[in-house]
Amino acid sequence: MTFRTFNTFKTFRTLLKNELKMSFRGMDMLIFALIMPLAVLVILGLIFGQKPAFEGAPYTFLEQSFGALCTISICAGGVMGLPLVISDYRAKHILKRWQVTPVSPSLVLAVEISMYALYALASLVSLFIAAFCFFGFKMKGSLALFLAGYFLVMLTMFSIGMMAGGVSKDSKTAGIITSLLYFPMLIFSGATLPYEIMPAT
Template identity: 30%
Template sequence: MPPAADRGSVLGQLALSELRMFVRAKAGPIFAIGLPLALLIIFGNIPFYNEHRKSLDGYTLLDVYVPILSAFVLATLSFNVVPAVLVSYREKGVLRRLRTTPVGPARVLAAQLLVNLGTAAVSVVAVLLVGRFGFGVELPRQAGGYAVGIVLAALALMSIGLFVAAVATSSQVADAVGTTLFYVMMFFAGLFLPIGAMPSLLKHISRAAPLGAAVQALTDASEGHWPHAAQLLTLVAYVVVFGAGAVRWFRWE
């Protein structure tokens, strides 16, 4: 077994290689970084989204949408990028071939996660800064709570993405499942209809959905409150259940 330093060096090289391919493909950076910023800029330039509303406790719709766009970033990477890449590697025999080398396929998974988590961090920070300095949206008042919410949300959604990659039988299936999950999850995150405006039944479903719990945690932190324990525990539950499922059923070939 190679020394720990060598293993770290191999993982770093793999992560750089995965990052180059991720950037070269262009679709990932465009959808994970460019699209949320484009939506923020569009919303920010529409007066309707900048009106303070009593129904939102004095906040604007743009204030409400910034946490949703942070969740949008995580959903894009977790449902549309991670499963497609890993299933593609399995179909092409990349993971099978790596099983016979000292590198091992597990490091490819780790490198993929590092690249996607790093991309998510860059995109979320960009959304927050553009919102603040471009349109006057306050930065999260409870920064620690916001960071905890983002990390748990990222782990929960990446676990679901890895589970999809584990059970999907082909790239087409992974794409179809990932796309369906993305739109369903974004609905319950409030992208198309704010959570506060949802009927009672949909609100309950939203609280139980990973993106719904994430957005509510991020919203609480934005307003200066520590995220509610129920929201954080919901995200932890998704990490445990889908992370264990991904490990149990992941196929290298």
């Protein structure tokens, strides 16, 4: 490892640490990315328990909904957190200011992406532990395929978030775009309101 690579890694780690501290103080991501998925899991677990997803199904309703629950934190970071941060950085010319320092704007954006990815992974682990310990959750099928799909969804949502933040002139515009993206995804994705309890229309 060269000195420059080591220095870049050290800078990345310091920035990530500071961004996480500021994020914890804001509480938004703690609520939407960590607490909310667990709350929805507990509600679904208490309502449906070990009931099969449908009559004769070889898996429970909770097992069917687990994948959708995991995407709540991805969407919170990808289509809420990232666009707001990027648009705010652009509007205040913060990324331009980084260009005259040893830290590049791309490194700052990489830190932001990593932070929201950490939130998503922390949510995944906490959901798995809670579902396993309290509701007897068992993952059926291929774990590798599940993780491949999980990271594909993360890549897709983060890409959408980067684009939304890039086309927004300020954080207010980004807030409108993120609301239009996030809340329909949250409500109609089957995560918070399962398809089975929705009316046919």
